[in-house]
Amino acid sequence: MHIVVCVKQVPDTKIIKINPKTNTLDRRSAPAILNPYDAHAVQEAVKIKKELGKGTISVLSMGPPQATAVIKKSIEIGADRGFLISDRAFAGADTLATSYALSKALGRISKEMPVDLIMCGKHAIDGDTGQVGPGIARRLDIPPVTNVIEVSELNESENKVLLKRKIMNGYELIQAQIPCLLTVEKDINSIEYAPMSNMIKAARYEPVIWSVNDLEDVDRTQLGLKGSPTIVGKMFTPPKPEGGKRLEGTPEEQVKQLMGLLSDKKELFLSQ
Amino acid sequence: MEEYRGVWVFIEQNDTKIEGVSLELLGAGRKLADKLEVPLSGVLIGCKIKELSQEVISYGADQVYVVDHEVMKDYRTESYMKAVINLAEKYKPEIFLYGATSNGKDLASAVATDLSTGLTADTTMLDVELEKRLLEASRPAFGGNIMATILCKKHRPQMATVRPKVMKALEPDSSRQGKVIEEPIMLKEEEMRTKVLKIVKDVTKKVNLADAHVVVSGGKGMGDVQNFQLIHELAETIGATVGGTRDVVEAGWLPHEQQVGQTGETITPKIYFAIGISGAIQHVVGMKNSEFIVAINKDPDAPIFDVATYGIVGDAMEIVPKLIEEFKEICKKGGEETNV
Ligand SMILES: Cc1cc2nc3c(=O)[nH]c(=O)nc-3n(C[C@H](O)[C@H](O)[C@H](O)COP(=O)(O)OP(=O)(O)OC[C@H]3O[C@@H](n4cnc5c(N)ncnc54)[C@H](O)[C@@H]3O)c2cc1C
Ligand SMILES: Nc1ncnc2c1ncn2[C@@H]1O[C@H](COP(=O)(O)O)[C@@H](O)[C@H]1O
Secondary structure (H helix, E strand, O other): OOEEOOOOEEEOOOEEEOOOOEEEEOOOOEEEEEEEHHHHHHHHHHHHHHHHHOOOEEEEOOOOHHHHHHHHHHHHHOOOEEEOOOOOHHHHOOHHHHHHHHHHHHHHHHHOOOEEEEEEEEEOOOOOOOHHHHHHHHHHHHOOOEEEEEEEEEEEOOOOOEEEEOOOEEEEEEEEEEEEEEEEEEHOOOOEEEHHHHHHHHHHHOOOOEEEHHOOOOOHHOOOOOOOOOOEEEEHHHHHHHHHHHHHOHHHHHHHHHHHHEEEEEEEEOOO | OOOOOOEEEEEEEEEOOOOHHHHHHHHHHHHHHHHHOOEEEEEEEEOOHHHHHHHHHHOOOOOEEEEEEHHOOOOOOHHHHHHEEEEEEEEHHOOOEEEHHHHHHHHHHHHHHHHOOOOEEEEOOEEEEOOOOOEEEEEEEEEEEEEEEEEOOOOEEEEEEEOOOOOOOOOOOOOOOOEEEOOOOOOOOOOOOEEEEEEEEEOOOOHHHHHOOEEEEEHHHHOOOOOHHHHHHHHHOOOEEEEEHHHHHHHHOOOOHEEEOOOOEEOOEHHHHHEEEOHHHHHOOOOOOOOOEEEOOOOOOOOHHHHHOOEEEEHHHHHHHHHHHHHHHHHHHHHHHHHH
């Protein structure tokens, strides 16, 4: 079983703070991290490999040279090897151009070792689109299954995998043929503490770095900014709504006023 | 590009019931179609769903493309995608909208790849620029209380997924007339590489933010998980559902299904309490259409006050206990009245 996990480096939005006075991003404290959903995808791959007793886990990322950090982090979680595609030609890619570039890299990886399972995060926390996973699946013509919360059973000899996919108010039990692409939710597992040996391996690990010239059959017009059909037209602060009234007075007075304002809505309370 | 005309909405149905977001999109799509002077069409896919066409028309569509087939019984990317791509290649819409639900996003992502066109995710505002017939799809931008308008200038159709509950559905008019166009599809179950074996509905789920009339949400301003109990207490007193910001969820004070905002639920309750919440745009897009919003924050400049119907500047630790006391009074009285 060869599993490839696509991992992205993102700014840590938990730590990034927005200054409410200026409405701007406070970048000073924004370290780059492995997209949390992708960390769960790597962890799930590790779990699958453990259960099968064999297999190879590769991780693939597209980004600037610093993105090797998220590959090292993936090695720490338990991936075996990592590839980074990094080139000016990839810069400024929207989701369509990203899935194109990643699918070309996957093409090269699978030439050396056929790929059975591709895993992605449900979405990357910097843009929240969740469009890259299904995009890659289409380009490779394999079925995508999004929002996976459990890999219930993997039958290698029959090339079938049984999955739980989260839907509104519940889940679907899905059987998919291998090869396929999964995007995972956070609930799929919890990240385990990495053994020391992984840490040592990660510290020393040097990922394979490919430029656009290392990939085959690439149509450069489909890469980066050029290959991105969407552009940011303008940025604006949303029109401010009427703006609320402020209540005045001591806390007691304000609470009393509010109770008065809510008095015609009494039937809503304890009615549910 | 000139051959592409018309506004389309993907009509998501589950168990032959149309999702609310699809009806909302018909309302939004109607406005765009009127501006562009083109028809509005619904795309309805499923098994034994043809009868739903009239409902689609009554909510604003001029025509409905229907793909009714056994294979389409449950949503699957591979089958639905084929149907949608066939239609889009044949009839060439200029704008194509989908609800930003799991299935809508999944479908739109696959379709955009095959049609090699642009797709904007999680849109909260839609408009068109008439001269170039450009869809202006706006969404909260990463970093800052700021919106970004995404354009797709050179490719058609222009596609976007749109957050549930931010657009308004029209009043249904059952006398509206429209055309129903049935499209055959050549697909066999044996060709499918995925199968939905069963659908399990979780009926035990207690928290249903989306349907709650009253929501009490707390933010990082509550300080710690102990103080956050005040939020639960207030909610319990008035029979409300508890929500929170992403920061609160990340801190582990609430599970993710209780997160309100861009990466959580979008809700429109009758009353929304925002307590110790700064009002970042990613939170605000999830609650700003609530009917009556009460904000409690100690910072008079907090952006949450801009969307609140009424704001109290003060310390939540002081205000909330007082509120609980007051509500205990009226809820008790209310209770006695109904008992009589
Ligand atoms: C891509 C992306 C997606 C996101 N999605 C979401 C989302 O879906 N939902 C979401 O909520 N956020 C989301 N966020 C995060 C969002 O930008 C904000 O960081 C978050 O909403 C802030 O949470 P908060 O208001 O609880 O905390 P803070 O911003 O820290 O605000 C705390 C507030 O409490 C007030 N306060 C402090 N003490 C008291 C007191 N004693 N009494 C009263 N008030 C007090 C402070 O004045 C302050 O205004 C997202 C961010 C990104 C980048
Ligand atoms: N630059 C990238 N490199 C590697 N994987 C990526 C990249 N961008 C997106 N992905 C994968 O696609 C998923 C969804 O990303 P997105 O569509 O941007 O929300 C992520 O969780 C990753 O698994």
